[in-house]
Amino acid sequence: MAERPSDNSGTRGGVDAFRRTPTGIESLDQLLGGGLPDGNSLLVQGAPGTGKTILGMQFLQAGIEQFEEPGMFVTFEEHPRRLYRDARALGWDFEAHEKSRKLLVVFTSPEAFLRELASDNYGKMVREYGLRRVVVDSLTQFESYPSAVEQGRVRFERVVNALRRDDLSVVMTRETESRESPFRVTPEEYLADTLIQLEYRRTEETRDARRVRILEVLKNRGSAHSSSAHTFVIGMGGINLQRSPAQAL
Numbered sequence: 429m430a431e432r433p434s435d436n437s438g439t440r441g442g443v444d445a446f447r448r449t450p451t452g453i454e455s456l457d458q459l460l461g462g463g464l465p466d467g468n469s470l471l472v473q474g475a476p477g478t479g480k481t482i483l484g485m486q487f488l489q490a491g492i493e494q495f496e497e498p499g500m501f502v503t504f505e506e507h508p509r510r511l512y513r514d515a516r517a518l519g520w521d522f523e524a525h526e527k528s529r530k531l532l533v534v535f536t537s538p539e540a541f542l543r544e545l546a547s548d549n550y551g552k553m554v555r556e557y558g559l560r561r562v563v564v565d566s567l568t569q570f571e572s573y574p575s576a577v578e579q580g581r582v583r584f585e586r587v588v589n590a591l592r593r594d595d596l597s598v599v600m601t602r603e604t605e606s607r608e609s610p611f612r613v614t615p616e617e618y619l620a621d622t623l624i625q626l627e628y629r630r631t632e633e634t635r636d637a638r639r640v641r642i643l644e645v646l647k648n649r650g651s652a653h654s655s656s657a658h659t660f661v662i663g664m665g666g667i668n669l670q671r672s673p674a675q676a677l
């Protein structure tokens with residue numbers, strides 16, 4: 429089992445006393461200065477097809493395989509059978525993890541999930557499975573939540589605080605429109621401790637103007653982080669980061 433980093437190794441000149449939770453995507457942990465500072469919630473944003481769900485799955489897979497940390501995947505979108513299928517294509521046996529109780533896949537609605545969070549049922553699951561990591565895919569589904577008083581900020585805080593109660597590492601995804609104004613900052617972006625933006629964009633810098641996948645860390649409370657955009661590929665084993673676009677193209 430891999431050791432969890434407990435000091436500031438890997439940060440650039442930063443002095444911090446955070447214990448860190450490695451995401452399990454090794455090169456991403458380097459960009460974050462050694463991993464997610466413990467207690468930081470991570471929000472992964474991007475347009476459809478940019479790799480948000482895969483990053484979430486990889487976070488859980490790494491927790492189970494490398495750190496013996498059981499995890500929960502809460503999905504409002506993908507039926508568990510599809511999730512198993514997609515995981516298998518990346519080399520991960522989620523069905524086996526569920527059978528051995530290292531993984532809990534919860535396919536539910538935002539309303540039911542909020543009810544569970546408010547009740548002790550959720551705490552019971554955390555204790556029963558010894559959960560350490562949770563992925564919520566995606567917050568976008570909460571936007572259709574019927575309560576008018578439940579504004580984005582309130583809702584986000586409710587979800588994060590409830591999940592954090594049990595000292596879990598929380599990763600959430602959120603869909604952004606490809607053409608969303610860069611000047612519109614959402615409450616979720618303000619409130620997340622660590623923010624990662626994924627893109628799949630056409631670049632004139634390649635000879636054939638093909639699309640490249642880009643990952644950028646936009647903030648990481650309490651810690652230094654990389655300030656460059658990095659290209660990545662998706663394949664067996666999930667997300668594999670390369671270099672900054674200028675170097676990679």
Ligand SMILES: Nc1ncnc2c1ncn2[C@@H]1O[C@H](COP(=O)(O)OP(=O)(O)OP(=O)(O)O)[C@@H](O)[C@H]1O
Nearest residue numbers: 475476477478479480481482517518603662663664
């Ligand atoms: N096994 C695989 N090998 C290579 N690429 C893959 C594999 N599985 C998925 N992909 C790529 O990853 C992309 C989708 O990633 P993912 O489902 O994580 O996106 P997403 O950001 O969650 O999208 P959405 O917002 O629609 O849910 C696919 O469009 C596909 O190009």
Ligand SMILES: [Mg+2]
Nearest residue numbers: 480481482565
């Ligand atoms: Mg998805």
